[in-house]
Amino acid sequence: MSMHSLANIDAFVRTVEVGDFTRAARRLNITASAVSRRIARLEEELGVRLFQRTTRALRLTEDGRDFYARCQRILAELGEAKESLARSRSRPTGLLRVETPQVIGQLVLTPALPRFFEAYPGVELHLTLRDEVVDPITEGADVLIRMGQLTDSRLVARKLAVARLMAVASPAYLQRHGTPATPADLALHQCLGFLRQGVTGEWRFKDARFVPRGAFHVSQGATLRDAAVMGLGIAWLMDFMVARELATGALVTVLDAHACEERPIHALHPPNRHLPSRVRVFLDFVKTLFPDSRAPSAQGSQT
Template sequence: MFHEIDRARYNNQNGGTEVDNRIGEMAVVVRVVETGSFSAAARVLFMTPSTVSKLISRLEGRLGLRLFDRSTRTLVLTEQGQSFYEHATRFIADLDEFEAELTRDAHKASGTVRVSASVGFGTLCLEPLLPVFWTKYPRITVDLSLSDELVDIYLDRTDVAFRVGPLADSGLIARRIGTARRMVVAAPSYLERHGTPQHCGDLDQHNCLSFNFRRTRPVWQLGDGGRRVDQQISGNLLANNGETVRRLCIAGAGLAHLADFHVAEDIAAGRLVQVLVTAESDSEDVNAVFLGGLHVPPRLRLFLDFMVPRLQAALQHHAAQFQ
């Protein structure tokens, strides 16, 4: 029963550093009693007999009592040793049951996880993962709100927000997802009518679709000849989300400046074309932010542990398409 605990908790047969490893010591004592000798216990534990003997001696020295009577050819538990064995057996059995209960509870986890994300990230990255998440955790409800406006996690009672861009100083915990690189794109139909910009300055002659956020300036950060420029832009659309900008860009209304994950499928399908390819664009970090501390709800922990590595892989895949 204790084999894996024995190996993971006290595998120092090669003279490893001593640590506070009382659970491992208990497991060794239990093995010695159940097998009847130090050498037999050592074989089960993948230790040497001398390591087992030294461990028992060290434990007895710390406790100030003898656990085994070594005066005969067979090991005999002392009265204190018998008590230690019984308590150790119950303790490890309780630990095994506790770990098994945690595993069962993970599959029975329930409750609601309130999630906030931008429209593009939520639609293209989060939503495709939800059906798979629910096959594993069918009793967890995901309350998903998509908006390109920044939400206040405290006021909106949000459990986790996926944010693209710089993070403000706060008491929130952040788990980094990856990096999104913005690029300038247009529909082939728009380029046929208005031509393809060759330099950042050419954007003055084009209809640039943008946003109406208070935090947004009418500039696109681009690279021009090795230097960074805040290129002034103008156009006849100001939208409150990237999906509206993307759809109107596909319809040929103008140029757009969107994240790689947002337009990767459209570029692959030929609906959009990347322009100003040599103009290095700005990159933004993508993070999952949430309230930290010692009491992260199990439902939120399960959600993050499922989503974060898959979202990391998705961003890496999109980035690789444009390298």
């Protein structure tokens, strides 16, 4: 059924309800002649006469009465569909599939889920934590959260934050071993390494690059953070991973004047002109979970 047909049916129903073209036109905010033309087109499309027209009044034909009863049901169902869609947009429901790196899923998203489910109890979340790059269209993901530069131009990207990497340590560790003044001083410290596919990642400063040679290396970001809190050494971590620890003083930053590495964080989704409400509210929600990477942080002695 085309939109023109629906407009013609609407004109027909309104005319039956009020009894003439003029009053139907007022309800539809069009002219009486436009109402007459719409009904004429409807009769031509159906191949029947819907009204007996006289100089005094309009009277439904038998076909018109049967068609009017059906049209009432059609318009009622359309109204219910519109109301259902409006309710769905105001109260998101359904299955939401999200892919995210482990560190974001563990340290940022999962702790905030009680607040999300309290706001949107009708949403069922399937969360996959993995660091491998996947094709969300092939995998069936609704939202893919990724760190670093984007490569897939087929996806719609929403920037969530810019994560700043920083060197952090516990106050107890710095009290025992001293505070490094330059990246070169890190060679004298226990530096905790992050393993990716068995290789320890380097730390990138403005004026130096450094590969940690400490006693502990791990492939899991939350464990690396916990090791720094326990005083095992200095770690190179993203600001959102240690926001709580910096706020409480469990960790402090060192070498801030030399740090420069940043990584954008995006939420990606397949192109869709009309995003399901569950996707839309999740994108808005996850945007609130990252700290301002430019905000001042607790710091140790540094240069």
